[in-house]
Amino acid sequence: MSTPARRPDAERNRTRILEAARAALAESSHVHLNEIAKRAGVGQGTLYRNFPNREALLAEVYRRDVEELVTASSALLADHEPVEALRRWLDRVIDYAEIKRGVLAALEPAAWQDLVAHSHNPIEGALGHLLDAGKAAGSIRTDVDAHGVLLLIAYLGRLNRDEWESKARPLMSVILDGLRRRDADR
Structure with missing residues (x-):
């Protein structure tokens, strides 16, 4: 079963979240989801819709x-x-x-x-x-x-x-x- 295609804005949000997480990991192994959401410019709900934990x-x-x-x-x-x-x-x-x-x-x-x-x-x-x-x-x-x-x-x-x-x-x-x-x- 394939996953449905994401809307372009949802895909951009996901990419921004991943890039923010990668940048945070380069600085420290102690990364917090709220910090990543802020860096990505998305809300907590958007982050959790893409990544449950x-x-x-x-x-x-x-x-x-x-x-x-x-x-x-x-x-x-x-x-x-x-x-x-x-x-x-x-x-x-x-x-x-x-x-x-x-x-x-x-x-x-x-x-x-x-x-x-x-x-x-x-x-x-x-x-x-x-x-x-x-x-x-x-x-x-x-x-x-x-x-x-x-x-x-x-x-x-x-x-x-x-x-x-x-x-x-x-x-x-x-x-x-x-x-x-x-x-x-x-």
């Missing part, structure tokens, strides 16, 4: 970020050489990971474990697509796979929130440099 809202922010991250790999490869596409995708991973940290901190363990379990394969697939393009172009090492790279990226989650801004991107650059073939032109 805080967990539903945060889960949707997370799912939307995963979807955007996954679809970005093909779009980036269409516009850039494989290493540059991978660099831009990894930059998005930093933004995604910051929001993921906020969502996971705000949800009950059972809820976030389910979200993470359903997002792992699509993210690994998107990364694999980027790595395969780089390998085919001769610019990415052939002895790495998406699973291994995700393990390296996962360690960035150990950074404290106050270290995130200053260390996450430089460390991701180290990961990217390690993925490049030593004999490839940079």
Whole structure:
């Protein structure tokens, strides 16, 4: 059974709510629905019509970020050489990971474990697509796979929130440099 299409104004409200929630999560894992409604410029009723509770809202922010991250790999490869596409995708991973940290901190363990379990394969697939393009172009090492790279990226989650801004991107650059073939032109 499909969901009925939303009116354009209702869809705009939903999008504004999600964007406000995402912005609030980037600042703190302690987000309150009334604050999100204010940021989005909607009333409490509008927020609750779209999201019955805080967990539903945060889960949707997370799912939307995963979807955007996954679809970005093909779009980036269409516009850039494989290493540059991978660099831009990894930059998005930093933004995604910051929001993921906020969502996971705000949800009950059972809820976030389910979200993470359903997002792992699509993210690994998107990364694999980027790595395969780089390998085919001769610019990415052939002895790495998406699973291994995700393990390296996962360690960035150990950074404290106050270290995130200053260390996450430089460390991701180290990961990217390690993925490049030593004999490839940079």
